[in-house]
Amino acid sequence: MLKTCFRKIIKISSAVLFLFLFLFILNGTVAADQLTLTNGKSYRGEILTNSFSLKTEYAEINIQTQYLSKITRKNTLFILKAAENNKFSGQLQGTIKFRSDSQELNINLQDLSSLDFSQTAKFSNNKAVSVSLTNNDYFSANTVENGININTSLGSPLNIPFSKLISIEYLAAKDVYLIKRQNDSAVEATFSQNKIVLWPAAGEIFELNLNYLKKMTFNN
Structure with missing residues (x-):
């Protein structure tokens, strides 16, 4: 009787542990940032760059990564979409640091096709x-x-x-x-x-x- 109960407890515990690990892995996969290069190669992982330097027709701006939702290339320019439908377009400067499969990559922005962010912070200030x-x-x-x-x-x-x-x-x-x-x-x-x-x-x-x-x- 005790052995049967013990086996049931082990089976239930194993099932719960398996479900927890599955959800953890699934959540990590879904939440990952996705970077795609112009050669078609793509990576899933974490963007390490805190801000992007953008040269536009009207100014040079540093955009904080936490507020971005997507970056896409359009011919020679990049379109940066941010929270609350904010949008900037221009030429990106520098490189991107990206962690994928435990290795850190330095991506030349000229090789970037698109970048999808898994999380986008909401604005709390500067909306006058x-x-x-x-x-x-x-x-x-x-x-x-x-x-x-x-x-x-x-x-x-x-x-x-x-x-x-x-x-x-x-x-x-x-x-x-x-x-x-x-x-x-x-x-x-x-x-x-x-x-x-x-x-x-x-x-x-x-x-x-x-x-x-x-x-x-x-x-x-």
Whole structure:
């Protein structure tokens, strides 16, 4: 009787242990990052690079890896997709460190076809403005300065505090910006400055070339 019970306990324990190991292995496989090279070879493992340096038309930006969901090559450029539909495009700089099957690989970015991230962190800060650019990039950010300098239709310079703004939108037909203000009339104007300092939710502070600004919405 005791032997029979003991055998049943062993069988149950073995089954539970096997199930635990199976789920552990399965979870590790599913959760792995996947890297694919231009030659078709792919690896599953863990991305070790903490950030990516991206050279775009409008700025040079460091994007933090934890917020990325996917990187794909499109001709000579790379598309970086991040949390909350943020997207950046440009030329990646440097190399990628990737651990696969207990060995660390240094991948030249010129050989990268795509990179899928198993986990993507949500943004907790730097979401005061939503920025859309002429190359279809989009991201959330905070403004670092207090306001923006414009030239009005009368030719006089004016500084508008960001706290008073609703949105800034480029009107291509007129080659001016429509600036909507809180509790005040909208104005059409051009910028009297070339760049604006932003702190994106997905990366580090950079200067945005205003020639590429399509729309900026203030999430007050």
